[in-house]
Amino acid sequence: MSAPFLLVAAAWEAVAIAGIFPAKLFPSLETVFTTLAELSLDGILWAHAAGTLARLALGFLLAVGVGVVAGILMGRFQVVEDLFLPAVSFAYPIPGLAYAPLFVLWFGLGDLPAVLLVGAASCFVVIINAWKGVKAVRPLWLRAAEVMGANERQMFWKVIMPAALPYILTGLRLGLAQAWRILVVVEMLTAVEHGLGWMIFGAREFLNTDVMLSGVMVIGVVGLVLEKQVFERVERYTVVRWGMLTA
Amino acid sequence: MAQSIEARNISFQYDTAAGPVLAVKEASFSVAPAEFLCVLGPSGCGKTTILNMLAGFLTPTGGEILMDGNPVTAREHNRGVVFQDFAQLFPWRTARQNVEFGLEMRGVSREARRETARQFLKLVKLEKFADAYPHQLSGGMQQRIAIARALAYNPGVLLMDEPFAALDAMTRDEMQKQLTEVWQETRKTIVYITHNVAEAVYLADQILVMAPHPGTIRARIPLALPRPRDPLSANFVEMQRQVLANLTH
Ligand SMILES: Nc1ncnc2c1ncn2[C@@H]1O[C@H](COP(=O)(O)OP(=O)(O)OP(=O)(O)O)[C@@H](O)[C@H]1O
Numbered sequence: 046m047s048a049p050f051l052l053v054a055a056a057w058e059a060v061a062i063a064g065i066f067p068a069k070l071f072p073s074l075e076t077v078f079t080t081l082a083e084l085s086l087d088g089i090l091w092a093h094a095a096g097t098l099a100r101l102a103l104g105f106l107l108a109v110g111v112g113v114v115a116g117i118l119m120g121r122f123q124v125v126e127d128l129f130l131p132a133v134s135f136a137y138p139i140p141g142l143a144y145a146p147l148f149v150l151w152f153g154l155g156d157l158p159a160v161l162l163v164g165a166a167s168c169f170v171v172i173i174n175a176w177k178g179v180k181a182v183r184p185l186w187l188r189a190a191e192v193m194g195a196n197e198r199q200m201f202w203k204v205i206m207p208a209a210l211p212y213i214l215t216g217l218r219l220g221l222a223q224a225w226r227i228l229v230v231v232e233m234l235t236a237v238e239h240g241l242g243w244m245i246f247g248a249r250e251f252l253n254t255d256v257m258l259s260g261v262m263v264i265g266v267v268g269l270v271l272e273k274q275v276f277e278r279v280e281r282y283t284v285v286r287w288g289m290l291t292a
Numbered sequence: 293m294a295q296s297i298e299a300r301n302i303s304f305q306y307d308t309a310a311g312p313v314l315a316v317k318e319a320s321f322s323v324a325p326a327e328f329l330c331v332l333g334p335s336g337c338g339k340t341t342i343l344n345m346l347a348g349f350l351t352p353t354g355g356e357i358l359m360d361g362n363p364v365t366a367r368e369h370n371r372g373v374v375f376q377d378f379a380q381l382f383p384w385r386t387a388r389q390n391v392e393f394g395l396e397m398r399g400v401s402r403e404a405r406r407e408t409a410r411q412f413l414k415l416v417k418l419e420k421f422a423d424a425y426p427h428q429l430s431g432g433m434q435q436r437i438a439i440a441r442a443l444a445y446n447p448g449v450l451l452m453d454e455p456f457a458a459l460d461a462m463t464r465d466e467m468q469k470q471l472t473e474v475w476q477e478t479r480k481t482i483v484y485i486t487h488n489v490a491e492a493v494y495l496a497d498q499i500l501v502m503a504p505h506p507g508t509i510r511a512r513i514p515l516a517l518p519r520p521r522d523p524l525s526a527n528f529v530e531m532q533r534q535v536l537a538n539l540t541h
């Protein structure tokens with residue numbers, strides 16, 4: 046797994062040392078890592094990362110809570126689908142950034158609009174996938190559960206949820222990617238106090254490319270850890286183990 | 293416990309894009325409590341449609357079905373169903389958890405559930421696979437788990453749609469024998485669908501012979517052969533011949 050990283054790092058170093066770009070714009074990895082070390086020793090990096098992660102977590106949880114519930118209701122009840130599907134289909138392809146300025150006008154600057162925007166921008170893909178997941182539940186499973194006496198609540202928790210899980214997990218993955226994408230820009234837009242996005246855009250003013258790259262790296266590492274340690278683990282423990290998805 | 297079933301002139305019509313398809317036409321039959329009924333007929337003659345109506349999944353487009361004198365609804369929890377399809381088990385539950393499902397829905401305690409599941413897994417000879425997930429089992433094994441699952445919560449009526457069709461001949465013979473024993477022990481009303489004449493003659497108290505397009509009941513044959521039945525005996529072979537004559541004439 047580390048070989049591709051080493052390759053990219055080597056290519057980067059080669060370009061940096063060759064001096065094709067000014068060192069200020071294209072710092073060597075050594076500079077970037079030194080900056081990274083300084084920023085983290087200062088605690089500045091942690092403050093920014095903590096701010097971003099908190100907003101990401103809150104916004105994404107909002108999207109998951111609203112999205113999974115709405116999607117499942119849409120999949121389960123025709124009325125709800127008729128009511129919401131047109132709106133969801135309409136909003137789904139609109140990039141969150143397009144309505145970001147509106148959120149700033151409505152909710153002011155700071156954390157609130159950032160969290161709400163992350164939630165709004167990432168919930169649609171969660172909704173769509175949860176809805177599709179419920180639609181894809183085999184009628185045979187519902188019939189079997191029904192005839193064995195499952196009530197509506199048992200049906201939901203013991204049949205529909207696990208049956209729709211492969212789709213729901215896909216939705217969460219895509220939703221999280223969406224959340225990252227918008228959050229980094231929105232932090233700049235809503236002028237939050239601490240945040241990686243804020244740090245990156247702020248550093249641009251002073252051509253601090255090493256700081257910018259440090260921020261980018263931290264985002265990449267966090268994303269990688271979430272994918273490997275959270276999503277892949279959950280998948281291995283559930284849908285892969287159940288044979289509903291091949292690893 | 294065991295219920296009586298009465299179907300009065302039931303019909304079912306599917307509405308398809310190509311127009312209505314009359315799958316079952318004015319079928320009438322009755323099953324006494326603890327009776328073993330086999331529905332026998334060629335592919336496409338409406339057997340599964342009849343079973344789905346008995347289970348309450350489909351409402352007859354004509355006529356009515358009474359169980360112990362009451363109209364059928366889907367949520368009356370005294371029926372067990374074994375479907376024709378392999379993929380009826382819940383893939384997210386182990387074999388044991390699948391067998392426990394009906395008991396779990398009834399709030400039976402964990403220990404009692406486990407014990408009952410163990411018994412029924414043993415009955416279908418899969419106690420060694422209690423902790424396997426369905427995708428780790430062969431089609432025939434999955435079907436046996438499905439049978440254990442339908443029996444475990446002790447429903448009064450058992451509806452089975454060609455449950456052994458996918459099994460090899462040896463396992464099938466064994467399963468038929470076991471099913472007869474379970475039935476004699478638990479006195480359930482069983483409606484068993486098959487397209488296999490020998491199987492029907494081995495299992496049934498009464499055979500409904502169906503004809504296709506539209507699905508109608510062509511003959512009702514009571515079987516008085518003593519049990520356990522010997523498929524090689526002269527009486528058995530003669531009975532088979534009779535049933536076959538009804539099926540093909
Ligand atoms: N969902 C459906 N929509 C439309 N037509 C259907 C549907 N299900 C069954 N049919 C039609 O109804 C008729 C009876 O089907 P059914 O499944 O009851 O047959 P079967 O006797 O169970 O056959 P098999 O032995 O192959 O399982 C068939 O002609 C089929 O084309």
Ligand SMILES: [Mg+2]
Nearest residue numbers: 339340376453
């Ligand atoms: Mg069928």
